[in-house]
Amino acid sequence: MTSRDIPLAEAGGLLTIDLSALAANYQELARRVAPAACAAVVKGDAYGIGLATAATTLWQAGARSFFVALLSEGRALRDLLPDAEIFVLNGLFPGTETAYQDHDLRPVLGSAPEIERWQHFCERIGEARPAALHVDTGMNRLGLTPAEAVHVAEGRDELGFPLSLLMSHLACADEPDHPLNARQLEDFRAIAALFPGVRASLSNSAGALGDPAYHFDLVRPGIAVYGGRPRADVAPLRPVVRLELRIARIRHVHEGETVGYGGAHTAIRPSRVAILSAGYADGIPRLAGASDLCPGAEAVVAGHRCPLIGRISMDLLAVDITDIAEDAVRPGDFATLLGDGLTLDNLARHSRTIDYEILTSLGRRYHRRSA
Ligand SMILES: *Cc1c(COP(=O)(O)O)cnc(C)c1O
Numbered sequence: 001m002t003s004r005d006i007p008l009a010e011a012g013g014l015l016t017i018d019l020s021a022l023a024a025n026y027q028e029l030a031r032r033v034a035p036a037a038c039a040a041v042v043k044g045d046a047y048g049i050g051l052a053t054a055a056t057t058l059w060q061a062g063a064r065s066f067f068v069a070l071l072s073e074g075r076a077l078r079d080l081l082p083d084a085e086i087f088v089l090n091g092l093f094p095g096t097e098t099a100y101q102d103h104d105l106r107p108v109l110g111s112a113p114e115i116e117r118w119q120h121f122c123e124r125i126g127e128a129r130p131a132a133l134h135v136d137t138g139m140n141r142l143g144l145t146p147a148e149a150v151h152v153a154e155g156r157d158e159l160g161f162p163l164s165l166l167m168s169h170l171a172c173a174d175e176p177d178h179p180l181n182a183r184q185l186e187d188f189r190a191i192a193a194l195f196p197g198v199r200a201s202l203s204n205s206a207g208a209l210g211d212p213a214y215h216f217d218l219v220r221p222g223i224a225v226y227g228g229r230p231r232a233d234v235a236p237l238r239p240v241v242r243l244e245l246r247i248a249r250i251r252h253v254h255e256g257e258t259v260g261y262g263g264a265h266t267a268i269r270p271s272r273v274a275i276l277s278a279g280y281a282d283g284i285p286r287l288a289g290a291s292d293l294c295p296g297a298e299a300v301v302a303g304h305r306c307p308l309i310g311r312i313s314m315d316l317l318a319v320d321i322t323d324i325a326e327d328a329v330r331p332g333d334f335a336t337l338l339g340d341g342l343t344l345d346n347l348a349r350h351s352r353t354i355d356y357e358i359l360t361s362l363g364r365r366y367h368r369r370s371a
Contacts (some may be wrong), residue, residue: 012277041222173206228355260310282363
């Protein structure tokens with residue numbers, strides 16, 4: 001059973017994906033980076049919102065180039081978008097060459113052995129299939145060293161397949177003043193100059209929302225498309241995800257009693273507590289919880305912001321609703337964790353994590369719907 005099939009009446013939470021906001025965010029980014037082209041990064045099940053809904057919406061909004069992390073994601077995307085240009089970021093794993101051909105996917109090659117294997121494969125099938133080249137300029141994760149890239153440029157005539165993209169990845173784009181940005185830009189410029197006629201791509205969302213010098217021919221935003229906040233100095237685009245959690249139970253707690261595991265919350269007054277039917281097994285970070293010493297995240301109940309109290313359990317969490325009129329809320333109602341003014345950015349900060357991790361952890365037990 002996929003979460004789409006979980007009936008609302010049974011679900012502990014309701015996850016609503018705003019497809020018009022998703023399309024608007026993509027188009028806003030495309031407008032801001034023009035004349036550079038704007039791809040869409042849809043790895044990780046489109047950052048947790050669902051590949052099928054995201055990909056078709058983004059295609060309709062005008063996206064033509066897509067990035068995924070893994071071959072399996074590329075294959076699923078190809079089934080949805082027969083005419084898209086699809087790049088697979090994590091490299092060419094041995095033995096997967098034929099699958100790239102079968103599904104018309106472009107591997108992002110980032111090491112000499114990967115390049116060699118693609119060369120041999122193209123030779124064997126008698127077809128020069130395009131691939132992208134990844135050059136590392138400071139991330140030290142994937143990609144050729146600049147020296148290796150120079151070597152490839154020098155031997156480009158004998159490469160045996162066309163390069164459809166040259167890319168690198170920024171390590172600190174969310175900190176515009178970090179000196180590594182300028183260094184990566186300079187190195188990437190120098191390398192791109194060695195590959196005339198090949199499209200160049202350096203920027204993720206944070207880079208796309210900043211200095212146009214970083215845009216080159218194609219930008220690769222992910223998180224900004226999904227309403228996350230890639231950098232503190234730029235407001236996020238429209239929220240795409242709304243998360244509401246069901247109130248399973250409302251109970252009275254006497255002054256001095258504790259709530260939840262570890263007795264981490266002590267009631268300092270006679271309290272009313274709403275127990276919501278979702279927890280860390282649904283992707284709500286345990287660190288979003290609270291203790292007597294440290295406040296946690298908030299939920300909106302009957303239009304009012306209320307604090308989460310105590311530790312978050314696997315399937316439940318507690319909210320203090322003492323200040324809400326007794327007849328305003330009943331078991332079965334929903335409390336909002338994302339939406340009604342509660343942002344992804346805010347929940348992430350309370351949980352000492354980032355928007356990306358909140359989105360990609362969104363649970364499989366919610367009733368999901370698109371709006
Ligand atoms: C994930 C990823 C992106 C998108 O990054 P965002 O910060 O979500 O915009 C772009 N390029 C590469 C190489 C990535 O791995």
